[in-house]
Amino acid sequence: YLGCGPLPVQFVNNAELADSMMWVISSLAGSDTLYTEAANWDTTFSNPYAQQLNVRVEQHVWSSHGCYNSLVRNILVNPDVKSEFSMTPNGCAPLTVKFTNLSTNPGGAYQWNFGDGTPASAIANPTHIFNYTGATDTTFNVTLLAISNPALTPACNQTFTMPVRVYALPRPEFTINPEILQLPEKVAVFSNTTPYRPNWKYTWFYGDGFTDTTGALTTSHDYGALVSELSNTSVTVKLVATNSQGCSDSVSHILVIKPVKPIVDFEPDTSGCAPLKVTFRNNSKYGNIF
Numbered sequence: 001y002l003g004c005g006p007l008p009v010q011f012v013n014n015a016e017l018a019d020s021m022m023w024v025i026s027s028l029a030g031s032d033t034l035y036t037e038a039a040n041w042d043t044t045f046s047n048p049y050a051q052q053l054n055v056r057v058e059q060h061v062w063s064s065h066g067c068y069n070s071l072v073r074n075i076l077v078n079p080d081v082k083s084e085f086s087m088t089p090n091g092c093a094p095l096t097v098k099f100t101n102l103s104t105n106p107g108g109a110y111q112w113n114f115g116d117g118t119p120a121s122a123i124a125n126p127t128h129i130f131n132y133t134g135a136t137d138t139t140f141n142v143t144l145l146a147i148s149n150p151a152l153t154p155a156c157n158q159t160f161t162m163p164v165r166v167y168a169l170p171r172p173e174f175t176i177n178p179e180i181l182q183l184p185e186k187v188a189v190f191s192n193t194t195p196y197r198p199n200w201k202y203t204w205f206y207g208d209g210f211t212d213t214t215g216a217l218t219t220s221h222d223y224g225a226l227v228s229e230l231s232n233t234s235v236t237v238k239l240v241a242t243n244s245q246g247c248s249d250s251v252s253h254i255l256v257i258k259p260v261k262p263i264v265d266f267e268p269d270t271s272g273c274a275p276l277k278v279t280f281r282n283n284s285k286y287g288n289i290f
Contacts, residue, residue, distance in 0.1 A: 001073070001074075001075045001076070002075075002076040002078075002154070003075075003076075003077065003078065003154075004077075004078045004080075004081065004148070004154065004156030005045060005046050005047035005053070005077045005078055005079060005080040005081075005156070006044050006045065006046045006047075006080055007044065007045045007046075007047075007075070007077045008042065008043075008044045009042070009043055009044070009045060009075060010040070010041075010042045011023070011038075011040060011041050011042070011043070011057070012040050013038075013039040013040055013059075015059065015061045015069075015071075017063055017067075018061035018062065018063060018069075019062060019063050019064040020037070020061070020062045021037065021038075021039075021059065021060060021061045021062070022035070022037075022059075022060045023035035023038060023041075023057070023058065023059055023060075024056075024057075024058040024060065025055065025056070025057055025058075026055070026056045026058075027045075027053055027054065027055040027056065045075065045077045046077075046080050047077040047078065047079050047080050048079070048080060048104075048106065049079060049106060050079055050106035050107035050149060051079070051107070051149075051152075052076055052077070052078055052079070052152055053076070053077040053078075053079075054074055054075075054076055054077075055074065055075040055076075055077060056072065056073075056074055057072070057073050057074070057075060058070060058071070058072050059071045059072075078148060078149075078152050078154070078156050079105070079106040079107060079108070079148060079149060079152070079156070080104050080106070081103075081104065081105050081108060081146050081148045081156045081157065081158045082103055082104040082105070082146070082158060083103050083105070083144050083145065083146035083158040083159055083160035084101075084102040084103050084144075084160050085099050085100060085101050085102055085103065085144050085160060085162065086099075086100045086102060087099045087100065087142070087162065087164065090164060090165035090166065090167070091166070091167065091245075091247075092166075092167045092169060092245060092246065092247030092248075093130065093131070093132040093133065093134075093166050093167065093168060093169050093247070094129055094130060094131045094132065095129070095130045095132070095164070095166045095167075096127060096128070096129050096130075097127070097128055097129075097130065097142075097164055098125075098127045099112070099125060099126050099127070099128065099142070099144075100125055101124045101125050101144070103144065103146045103160070104146075105146040105147070105148065106149070107148075107149035107151075108146060108147050108148045108149050108150075109122060109147045109150075110122060110123075110124055110144060110145065110146060110147065111144075111145040111147060112126055112128075112142065112143070112144055112145075113142070113143045113145070114128050114130070114140060114142050114164075115140035115141045115142055115143070115164075116130055116131075116132070116140050128142075130164065130166050132166045132168065133169075134168055135168055135171065135195075136168050137165065137166065137167050137168050137245075138165075138166055138168070139163045139164065139165050139166070140163070140164045140166065141161050141162075141163050141164075142161065142162055142163070142164055143159055143160070143161045144159065144160050144161075145157060145158075145159050146158050146159070146160075167243065167245040167247050168243075168247070169243075169247050169248075169249045170194065170197075170200060170241035170242065170243050170247065170248065170249050171194065171195070171241075171249065172192070172194045172202070172239045172240065172241035172249060172250060172251045173192075173193045173194055173239075173251055174190055174191055174192050174193055174194070174237075174239045174251065174253070175190070175191045175193060176188055176189070176190055176237065176253055176255055177189045177190075177191070179255070179256075180255075180256045180257075180258060181223065181255060181256070181257045181258065182257075182258045182260075182261070183257070183258065183259055183260040184260055186222050186223050186224040187220050187221065187222050187223070188220065188221055188223065188237075188255055189218065189219075189220045190204065190218070190219050190220070190221070190237065190239075191217070191218045192216075192217040192218065192239060194239075194241055197243065197244075199243075199244045200241055200242060200243050200244070201213075201215060201241070201242040202215045202216075202217075202239060202240070202241055202242075203239070203240045203242075204219055204221075204237070204238075204239055205237065205238040205239075205240070206221045206223075206235065206237055207235030207236045207237050207238070207255070208221075208223060208225070208226045208235055223235070223255075223257060226257075231259060232256065232257070232258055232259065233256075233257040234254050234255065234256045234257065235254070235255050235257070236252050236253075236254055236255075237252065237253055237254075237255050238250050238251070238252040239251055239252075260285075262284060262285065263284060263285040264284050265282075265283035265284050265285070266280050266281060266282050266283055266284065267280070267281050267283060268280055268281075269281060
């Protein structure tokens, strides 16, 4: 009789003309165990060793006339194989998960399937990165295959599966109106075009030290304290979106602020007969090269 440990075995007494009996069980696992006056019984043989365990079963019977007989059979128990693992918690993409192998598999090997299309791993305690880029939360079923000692037959492989929940990153986006701010206009309007989620948080960073945490989908900001009337200025505006699981991502756009268009104007300081010396007064505004 041959099987994988833990191996359940049922003993059935088929002896004839026997008035008394005794079972004797012996193996490498420890001292002999005696069972007397048990006609039929069940037990389970475990094998925590890397090699095959040979269990010797003896049945001794006696008749009331003093006649005796015995029967010996061997039960071969392959090493116990139990596949099991624990892991670090679910989280935001890209998610790094550390797996702790809790399996029992003397002399065996392991194969991990992470359920995300990446190659299998034979490392006993792997760390894996789930590089998920989808727009919605998803689940990857991770399976650990405990492969029994290949020198022994039959194969006593066992699998264990647990789900890994990966939360999708928000994909924020926004528009700026106008895309180029021309002085004397100093106010820009920002519109959040992220697919709306009522339980998400949005934070605006306007690029001039000011932020907005009200979560408004449309907001405006006055850059009057920052801009110069005579030179181009640019600021980096950033929108950060955070979902209900605490996952966040951001997007940034550059707002260019141009100076006021120059106004050209001049006038002479005098008029009269030729030859006439005239000084021209420059009344232009918002220019720096003439």
